Amino acid sequence: MKALIVYSTRLGQTRHLAELIAEGIRFSAADVTIKDVTDIKRETDLTGYDIYVFGSSTYHGMMMERMKTFLFLAERAELKGTVGGSFGSFGWSGEAAERIYDTMKNVYGMNMVSGPLMLKGGNVDGGVKVAQSYGKELVSKAAEQG
Numbered sequence: 001m002k003a004l005i006v007y008s009t010r011l012g013q014t015r016h017l018a019e020l021i022a023e024g025i026r027f028s029a030a031d032v033t034i035k036d037v038t039d040i041k042r043e044t045d046l047t048g049y050d051i052y053v054f055g056s057s058t059y060h061g062m063m064m065e066r067m068k069t070f071l072f073l074a075e076r077a078e079l080k081g082t083v084g085g086s087f088g089s090f091g092w093s094g095e096a097a098e099r100i101y102d103t104m105k106n107v108y109g110m111n112m113v114s115g116p117l118m119l120k121g122g123n124v125d126g127g128v129k130v131a132q133s134y135g136k137e138l139v140s141k142a143a144e145q146g
């Protein structure tokens, strides 16, 4: 089983969260690739995974611009029916992770886990177990799907 995590971050909090989710995925014996959103150049870069996890931190009530651009690119990839989750570090409102989750569910038609994973900036370390569990939940969902 293979998972792809794509993140966008300003100061590294959301990348840290990506790494913790990746640990949870590895504990469940799945392969995981982590990419900065700027490293995804074309929709074929998304080919060949069973699980997709996309994340951005929130600025001014929105996801980062480069994550928005990426979500339009991802619309052209064949993600329908694959397992998905979203995440983001935030300060007080955290819209980014929610909007990404909604796009993956409603636009791409993905098989989403229970909800987005959101951890407050500066408290990502306090959420190690929660983030690892999110990784495990993703793998369980993909295993159920077979």
Ligand SMILES: Cc1cc2nc3c(=O)[nH]c(=O)nc-3n(C[C@H](O)[C@H](O)[C@H](O)COP(=O)(O)O)c2cc1C
Pocket: 008, 009, 010, 011, 012, 013, 014, 015, 056, 057, 058, 059, 060, 061, 062, 089, 090, 091, 092, 093, 094, 095, 120, 121, 122
């Ligand atoms: C100018 C500015 C605007 C922000 N706007 C929001 C916001 O609207 N909602 C929110 O939840 N957090 C907001 N934040 C907090 C960031 O989301 C938070 O610091 C986060 O941990 C940054 O993660 P990153 O290092 O992955 O970019 C804002 C931070 C800054 C500096």
